[in-house]
Amino acid sequence: xxxxxxxxxxxxxxxxxxxxxxxxxxxxxxxxxxxxxxxxxxxxxxxxxxxxxxxxxxxxxxxxxxxxxxxxxxxxxxxxxxxxxxxxxxxxxxxxxxxxxxxxxxxxxxxxxxxxxxxxxxxxxxxxxxxxxxxxxxxxxxxxxxxxxxxxxxxxxxxxxxxxxxxxxxxxxxxxxxxxxxxxxxxxxxxxxxxxxxxxxxxxxxxxxxxxxxxxxxxxxxxxxxxxxxxxxxxxxxxxxxxxxxxxxxxxxxxxxxxxxxxxxxxxxxxxxxxxxxxxxxxxxxxxxxxxxxxxxxxxxxxxxxxxxxxxxxxxxxxxxxxxxxxxxxxxxxxxxxxxxxxxxxxxxxxxxxxxxxxxxxxxxxxxxxxxxxxxxxxxxxxxxxxxxxxxxxxxxxxxxxxxxxxxxxxxxxxxxxxxxxxxxxxxxxxxxxxxxxxxxxxxxxxxxxxxxxxxxxxxxxxxxxxxxxxxxxxxxxxxxxxxxxxxxxxxxxxxxxxxxxxxxxxxxxxxxxxxxxxxxxxxxxxxxxxxxxxxxxxxxxxxxxxxxxxxxxxxxxxxxxxxxxxxxxxxxxxxxxxxxxxxxxxxxxxxxxxxxxxxxxxxxxxxxxxxxxxxxxxxxxxxxxxxxxxxxxxxxxxxxxxxxxxxxxxxxxxxxxxxxxxxxxxxxxxxxxxxxxxxxxxxxxxxxxxxxxxxxxxxxxxxxxxxxxxxxxxxxxxxxxxxxxxxxxxxxxxxxxxxxxxxxxxxxxxxxxxxxx
Amino acid sequence: xxxxxxxxxxxxxxxxxxxxxxxxxxxxxxxxxxxxxxxxxxxxxxxxxxxxxxxxxxxxxxxxxxxxxxxxxxxxxxxxxxxxxxxxxxxxxxxxxxxxxxxxxxxxxxxxxxxxxxxxxxxxxxxxxxxxxxxxxxxxxxxxx
Numbered sequence: 061x062x063x064x065x066x067x068x069x070x071x072x073x074x075x076x077x078x079x080x081x082x083x084x085x086x087x088x089x090x091x092x093x094x095x096x097x098x099x100x101x102x103x104x105x106x107x108x109x110x111x112x113x114x115x116x117x118x119x120x121x122x123x124x125x126x127x128x129x130x131x132x133x134x135x136x137x138x139x140x141x142x143x144x145x146x147x148x149x150x151x152x153x154x155x156x157x158x159x160x161x162x163x164x165x166x167x168x169x170x171x172x173x174x175x176x177x178x179x180x181x182x183x184x185x186x187x188x189x190x191x192x193x194x195x196x197x198x199x200x201x202x203x204x205x206x207x208x209x210x211x212x213x214x215x216x217x218x219x220x221x222x223x224x225x226x227x228x229x230x231x232x233x234x235x236x237x238x239x240x241x242x243x244x245x246x247x248x249x250x251x252x253x254x255x256x257x258x259x260x261x262x263x264x265x266x267x268x269x270x271x272x273x274x275x276x277x278x279x280x281x282x283x284x285x286x287x288x289x290x291x292x293x294x295x296x297x298x299x300x301x302x303x304x305x306x307x308x309x310x311x312x313x314x315x316x317x318x319x320x321x322x323x324x325x326x327x328x329x330x331x332x333x334x335x336x337x338x339x340x341x342x343x344x345x346x347x348x349x350x351x352x353x354x355x356x357x358x359x360x361x362x363x364x365x366x367x368x369x370x371x372x373x374x375x376x377x378x379x380x381x382x383x384x385x386x387x388x389x390x391x392x393x394x395x396x397x398x399x400x401x402x403x404x405x406x407x408x409x410x411x412x413x414x415x416x417x418x419x420x421x422x423x424x425x426x427x428x429x430x431x432x433x434x435x436x437x438x439x440x441x442x443x444x445x446x447x448x449x450x451x452x453x454x455x456x457x458x459x460x461x462x463x464x465x466x467x468x469x470x471x472x473x474x475x476x477x478x479x480x481x482x483x484x485x486x487x488x489x490x491x492x493x494x495x496x497x498x499x500x501x502x503x504x505x506x507x508x509x510x511x512x513x514x515x516x517x518x519x520x521x522x523x524x525x526x527x528x529x530x531x532x533x534x535x536x537x538x539x540x541x542x543x544x545x546x547x548x549x550x551x552x553x554x555x556x557x558x559x560x561x562x563x564x565x566x567x568x569x570x571x572x573x574x575x576x577x578x579x580x581x582x583x584x585x586x587x588x589x590x591x592x593x594x595x596x597x598x599x600x601x602x603x604x605x606x607x608x609x610x611x612x613x614x615x616x617x618x619x620x621x622x623x624x625x626x627x628x629x630x631x632x633x634x635x636x637x638x639x640x641x642x643x644x645x646x647x648x649x650x651x652x653x654x655x656x657x658x659x660x661x662x663x664x665x666x667x668x669x670x671x672x673x674x675x676x677x678x679x680x681x682x683x684x685x686x687x688x689x690x691x692x693x694x695x696x697x698x699x700x701x702x703x704x705x706x707x708x709x710x711x712x713x714x715x716x717x718x719x720x721x722x723x724x725x726x727x728x729x730x731x732x733x734x735x736x737x738x739x740x741x742x743x744x745x746x747x748x749x750x751x752x753x754x755x756x757x758x759x760x761x762x763x764x765x766x767x768x769x770x771x772x773x774x775x776x777x778x779x780x781x782x783x784x785x786x787x788x789x790x791x792x793x794x795x796x797x798x799x800x801x802x803x804x805x806x807x808x809x810x811x812x813x814x815x816x817x818x
Numbered sequence: 819x820x821x822x823x824x825x826x827x828x829x830x831x832x833x834x835x836x837x838x839x840x841x842x843x844x845x846x847x848x849x850x851x852x853x854x855x856x857x858x859x860x861x862x863x864x865x866x867x868x869x870x871x872x873x874x875x876x877x878x879x880x881x882x883x884x885x886x887x888x889x890x891x892x893x894x895x896x897x898x899x900x901x902x903x904x905x906x907x908x909x910x911x912x913x914x915x916x917x918x919x920x921x922x923x924x925x926x927x928x929x930x931x932x933x934x935x936x937x938x939x940x941x942x943x944x945x946x947x948x949x950x951x952x953x954x955x956x957x958x959x960x961x962x963x
Contacts, residue, residue: 159876159929160906193905269892269906272877 064130079121079132080108090134091143091172093258094210095122098220098315098446105150105210107172109142110134118142143176152183153233155205163260165273169208190236196226197245198733199265199324200254204236207261213237213253220317222445222467223247237261246734248438248722251320255306264303266324266730271297279646280307282635283322284377284628285725287546288439289637290318294326294629296648301326301629313421319438321721321731328610328726329627329649335612336653339622347623347654351661354606354621355668358394361576361604362669367395371566371575373402374556375582375609376545378625379633380642380680382658383547384554386581389662393671398569400562401551402583404719404787404795405543406590407516408559410526411552411691415511415538416639421447423538425454425507428463428470429525430480431515431542435786436719437638440513440542444468454503458484459515460716461784462777473500474779477714478799481520488527504528509536515718516543519560540638543719545588550636553680553689563589570598578602581658582609582625587788592795608661611726614790625658626651634680640689642680712802713746713783717794720786740772740792741784742805747774750807758808761785761792763801768792769808858920859939861913861951862959864932871901871957872932875908879924879933887917888924911953915941936960 061072066083073082078101080090093105103123110121113131118138133139151173158164190204211228214237218224225245229238239245245253254264277296282289283304291314295303304326306316328334338350345353361369372390374383390399420426420443433440445468447453455470457463460477464470473496475483487493487501504510510532512525529537548558567585569575571594578598585595599605599618607613608623616622630651634642651657659675666673682690722736738756752759756773761783770791778784783805785794797803844851853859864872875892891910895902924933938960943949 157904159878160874160904164876165881269875269894272881272892274881275877275890 062126062128062130064126064128064132066132067134073126075126077126079110079112079119079124079126079130082126083110083121083132083134088134090121091168091176092122093168093208094212096212096216096256096315098317099212099215102211102215105208106146107143107150107176109139109146111136111139140176143172144178147173147177148181148183150208151177151181153188153205154208155187157206158260161203161206161260162263162268162270163206163257167260168258169206169260188233195244195265196239196253196262197250199251199320199730200245201263201265201268202237203261203263204238206259207237208259209235209237210258211237212256212258213262216253216256217245217247217250220445220449221247221249221442223249225250226253248319248321248434249317249442251323252306252317255316255318266327267295267303270302271295276302277648279648281629281645281648282637282643283318284546284635284645285322285325286437286721287542287544287548287638288322288437289546289635289641289643290322290439291316291643292318292322294646294648296629299650300330301649312417314417317439317442319442319721320734321438321725324734325725325728325731326629327730328728329629330652331611331727331729333611333727334627334652335610335622335624336655338624338654339612339616339619341620342617347656348664350621350623351664352668354623355665355670357604357620358577358606358665359669359671362394365576368398369574369576370394370396370579371398371400371570371577372396372579372581373400373563373566373583373585374551375580375584375588376401376548376551376556376558377582377610377628378547378658379631379635379645380547380550380554381633381678382625382631383551383556383581384678384680385659385662385675387555388675389666389673390579393662393666393669393673398566398575399556400566401545401548401556401558402563402580402585402588403516403543403545403548403558403560404588404590405516406519406560407514407522407543408519408561409514409516409539409541410522411640412693413525413529413537413539414549414640414691415540416641416688417443417540419509419536419538420444420511420540421450423447423453423509423511424451425456425503425510426470427504427510427512428455428457428459429484429512429514429521430459430463430517430718431513432459432461432463432718433513433542434465434468436515436721437513437542438721440540441468454507456500456503458487458500459718460782461718461779465777471496471500473497477716477782478518481518481524484521484524484528488524488531505532507535510538512537512539513542514539516541517717542638544724546637547635549638549640549689550634550642550680553636553642560590564591564594567591567594567598570602573601575602577604577606580605580607580609580613582611584611584613586613587790587793588795590795592793596796608658610655623661624653624655625661626655630655631657636680636689640691642687642689711804713781713805714802715794715797715799716778716782716784717787717799718784719788723786724788736786738771738773739786739789740770741775741778742772743778743780743782744774744776745780746783746805747772750805752807760806760808761797762804762806763797766796853937853939855937857937857939858922858925858935859937860915860935860941860960861918861924861956862934862936863908863911863953863956864934865957866903868900868903870903871907872903872930873908873911873928874902874904874906874930874932875911876906876929878927878929882923882927884921884923885917885919887914887919888912889914908953911956913951913956915949915951916946 101123108121109118111133194202281294291307293305308316338347340350457472589595604620759772880888889912893909895907
């Protein structure tokens with residue numbers, strides 16, 4: 061620790077700390093443009109000048125590391141004159157068009173000009189004119205005139221993300237930020253440069269000219285798109301969300317970086333497909349009439365066949381409080397114990413193993429077990445990269461396709477489809493392993509702190525993960541489940557079972573005619589349940605299916621009633637992310653149409669049933685666990701293996717599946733621009749054999765009588781002879797295909813015609 | 819009793835003398851008073867000589883308004899229709915004249931000198947809704963006759 065004095069106050073900070081961070085610890089703000097803790101010192105903007113005793117000139121606080129006995133003055137005439145001069149230089153070519161600039165009112169160039177600027181500029185020549193409103197990507201506009209060349213955007217994409225898509229061009233006063241070779245910055249993390257830009261140079265296109273800091277509601281929220289649950293700020297104007305920004309959480313060492321899938325899908329709450337009107341038997345009805353009718357029908361079923369004839373499945377996207385209200389409704393008013401979370405995967409994480417993002421930041425080894433964080437939970441990829449920047453981290457990918465990538469290098473171990481868990485079992489068993497696999501075993505068992513990112517697809521892996529933790533003994537093992545739904549751990553906190561077997565039992569009961577009514581809260585079994593055929597049979601057999609939620613599942617004619625509920629950003633409540641951390645999200649928008657919070661919906665339903673529901677106070681936060689959900693204590697488990705599957709007849713393709721947030725995010729008109737048009741993936745050799753062109757095209761996936769057509773592109777990370785189909789894809793429902801039986805792939809006709817035409 | 823008559827005559831004299839004096843009241847609405855050009859009455863949105871709206875929809879008037887009487891909705895200016903001199907304009911601009919206290923802070927805050935308070939003060943309507951001046955109304959400032 062190093063002792064120094066800043067503005068007469070003593071502080072001791074670790075060696076290597078920059079003066080600007082040491083001052084921040086004392087609550088002293090030193091202005092910065094180019095410096096960002098995540099990106100490190102650069103010293104480009106020179107606004108952070110401070111006076112350090114025994115140094116002849118002013119020093120930049122962001123590049124000067126603390127020294128023992130240093131005496132720093134962050135104010136005073138010399139410092140103010142220095143900052144004033146720097147600001148005058150920065151504003152020489154600045155257009156001063158604050159009234160038309162989106163950043164106006166929340167701009168550091170404005171703020172520091174007011175605090176330190178001179179109020180007039182001695183530069184009288186005409187200003188250099190540059191590109192304005194230049195689209196850097198589908199979402200980002202660049203105004204080169206307003207740029208102060210702090211290079212935060214360039215360094216973020218180049219160093220932090222590892223995708224160099226922005227660069228400096230030109231020399232001297234002609235230096236500008238531009239895209240590399242004129243190609244758009246298509247990184248899924250590019251949107252963060254909007255938050256990082258301290259001035260109005262990089263702006264959000266969907267937010268362009270939309271609002272001002274004084275006419276908005278800017279509330280703390282949690283991103284709703286994937287289970288990472290990134291802390292964010294939602295901006296509401298006139299009852300609609302108009303912007304999502306990252307929210308740094310200094311106490312959790314989180315810089316508040318988001319991915320573009322999360323950042324630009326906030327408009328899903330106002331999407332035309334959003335359920336805003338209640339429907340009863342396929343016809344529009346007033347919400348109160350629909351609720352009364354559903355309540356009466358439920359009451360009749362309960363009276364006739366008992367509460368057990370009704371089952372409740374939740375999609376776990378509502379708040380913990382709402383899930384809890386649903387659980388109370390199911391148990392108290394209906395009197396059923398058939399209540400479960402609908403998960404898109406069959407694996408159940410042993411909760412004692414649940415890790416945290418802090419575990420990931422400290423990990424020495426990371427196993428990607430079936431999960432590709434870049435596509436499924438993009439911000440986890442950034443967190444992994446940040447951990448790697450801090451200290452060496454060994455990354456192993458064990459899945460049915462390549463899981464590491466150039467921005468996250470590591471060792472890849474590709475298993476046969478469906479045999480990921482079996483492979484892990486063999487590795488943990490330790491018999492007769494050849495070189496690479498033996499090294500994987502050694503790495504997994506001997507690395508100091510192991511974190512597993514598990515996609516939850518293979519149920520056999522759960523016991524193996526427990527066994528792995530047991531074999532590692534005292535060395536900490538943490539598992540982070542990357543699968544959805546986004547608030548499934550919150551539903552667990554609310555007392556709803558998230559075990560695959562529980563949901564499967566409900567659907568089996570339904571398919572065998574033991575259920576008379578099924579209530580779906582934002583659940584879409586046909587799309588999400590791993591066994592789509594079972595879900596289809598269940599929905600066909602149940603006499604009445606009542607849906608409440610944001611987007612009604614297809615086919616809608618199968619639903620006896622559809623009741624709209626208030627969505628994310630419209631209610632205040634808590635969500636639990638994949639580390640089981642409860643985070644409070646505030647509302648900033650109004651629920652559209654007849655949508656109402658689940659809590660008021662279930663109380664109304666209960667009243668209509670004649671069993672008024674009393675909801676006692678519920679606090680999702682439990683004293684002994686702080687802001688994480690309670691987890692059972694660790695239990696020793698045994699090692700387990702899985703049987704190998706029979707070989708396939710040649711010429712058939714095996715189906716791989718995984719989460720892809722670019723496909724599974726809710727319908728959004730803004731994010732439609734970057735929705736993956738070619739979601740299926742094939743190995744380049746296979747694509748060549750098929751005759752699939754370099755940009756990709758439509759292919760037909762057939763299994764038995766079933767035929768689906770969707771866009772596909774070539775991807776060397778997919779092993780030959782396999783086709784990757786993301787989960788939740790409407791065009792090709794991977795859960796309706798038998799993954800063990802293989803599929804036939806052919807070019808779809810439109811592509812053949814396209815190929816033939818030239 | 820005499821002193822009583824004297825007092826009445828005195829009072830009548832003052833009254834009669836006043837008949838010759840110039841009047842302090844005028845016959846409104848037939849006659850109207852001249853106001854100072856700096857009188858703060860109803861708002862207007864100014865245009866330049868080419869007919870471009872000066873307002874860029876920055877929202878500073880909305881921010882500074884102590885009565886929350888102003889609502890501004892900005893948008894990108896349509897490229898084909900030359901309504902604005904720059905790339906941003908106010909697609910919607912409303913002043914609630916019932917809330918307005920005519921302090922003139924909006925005028926003072928406006929960076930483009932677009933919103934101005936005219937001397938027009940004849941603000942009466944049959945419904946409250948009619949007292950909300952929209953953009954169209956503000957672009958065509960009324961003139962007193």
